[in-house]
Amino acid sequence: MPRSSVTRTVPRIALYSHDTMGLGHIRRNTLLAQTLIRPPLSADVLLVSGIRESGAFPLPKGIDSITLPAYQKQPDGSYRPRALGLSLQELIDLRARTILAALTAFAPGLFIVDNVPRGALAELDTVLPVLRARGTRIVLGLRDIIDTPDVVARQWEKQQNASALEQWFDAIWIYGDTRLYDTVAAYGLNHLHGVQVTPVGYLDASLRQEGRTEGTTSPGMAGSVLATHEPPYALCMMGGGQDGLAVAEAFARAPLPAGWRGIILTGSMMPPAARARLQALVAHRPELQLLSFSSEPLALIRAASAVVAMAGYNSTMEVLALEKNTLLVPRVVPREEQWLRARRLADLGLVHCLHPDELSPERVGAWLAGAASPSPRPRAREVLDFSGLQRVATLAAGLLQASPDNPAPPDGAPPGP
CATH class of the missing domain: 3.40.50.2000 (Glycogen Phosphorylase B;)
Incomplete structure (x- = not known):
């Protein structure tokens, strides 16, 4: 599909969070979404969440959400369906098809994946190549610390995350400050080819738009x-x-x-x-x-x-x-x-x-x-640096303005003519 299919006066941005444990991923994506709907981007934002509680989060005009049937992470790190009586593989297939159908219809110009490059249990493997072929820009958003470097190295090698990033992703945004933790050096992100890695600073939660407290x-x-x-x-x-x-x-x-x-x-x-x-x-x-x-x-x-x-x-x-x-x-x-x-x-x-x-x-x-x-x-x-939201908005604008033949320059600066 031509690039023009995802270029609009009002940009469309989708954010994915797998949400297998806790509420942090959806809260982080909600905070990001509230930034992206404001000027200068003024985007329409679709949240794709793996946790039913996401439907209770107050969302302003410009943001809507799709809730996937949930996984539940066990104490040993394994997964099972949270509620449905499906096999784990059946649930993976159901979620993957739901995500693909939603994002094919929404056709985002920018897709931001939270924390897990291939999605929970690799459920994005059928989604990422389709979006990439449409010209969608794809970003991985990482929190400051994932785990100890040796554990992350083994996990990423097992999950083939580096090859997925180099094949499908344009950039990695690190929601952290190197004065607390040098995420790039700890996890070897500087060795990735063709992926722009930027520590953006922490996301200022005090700026989150507070709806009615429930x-x-x-x-x-x-x-x-x-x-x-x-x-x-x-x-x-x-x-x-x-x-x-x-x-x-x-x-x-x-x-x-x-x-x-x-x-x-x-x-x-x-x-x-x-x-x-x-x-x-x-x-x-x-x-x-x-x-x-x-x-x-x-x-x-x-x-x-x-x-x-x-x-x-x-x-x-x-x-x-x-x-x-x-x-x-x-x-x-x-x-x-x-x-x-x-x-x-x-x-x-x-x-x-x-x-x-x-x-x-x-x-x-x-x-x-x-x-x-x-x-x-x-x-x-x-x-610590709490300017992450402002830098995310700048980086997102740069990616949305760039074409596949004119990638966004470093630090989210606007692309050249």
């Missing part, structure tokens, strides 16, 4: 999210919640500073038995509130006096962007990503970090007591 209280709990915005309170959050019970339970058993309340945001993917266990603890502590899900947690974070969280990319960027006094308790399996991020941020003095092996109600309570009278600490914006 939340769900657990059974037996009165009140709503809106009622919790009266400080002082400590907020405990753990992303999707699949493996967050230990952090939430330590918080639920920890003593709070005098006059403080505590809010636990479990995440919609916390197993029912784990949520019931937390509910039993909270039932005996009227100063605690248990919430299962919020499609937009920024308001909760913004008003919190202190935050206890796991160290996923998006949760961490939110607390840094909002300059919250934070204790990070990262997961260390099946990836060390969160531990690497939390440890380096702690070394910079931007957060406090507690290894999960050292987690206890006493340690959390002691940290909260100190948080009631916090010591001065560096501002994240004075240490």
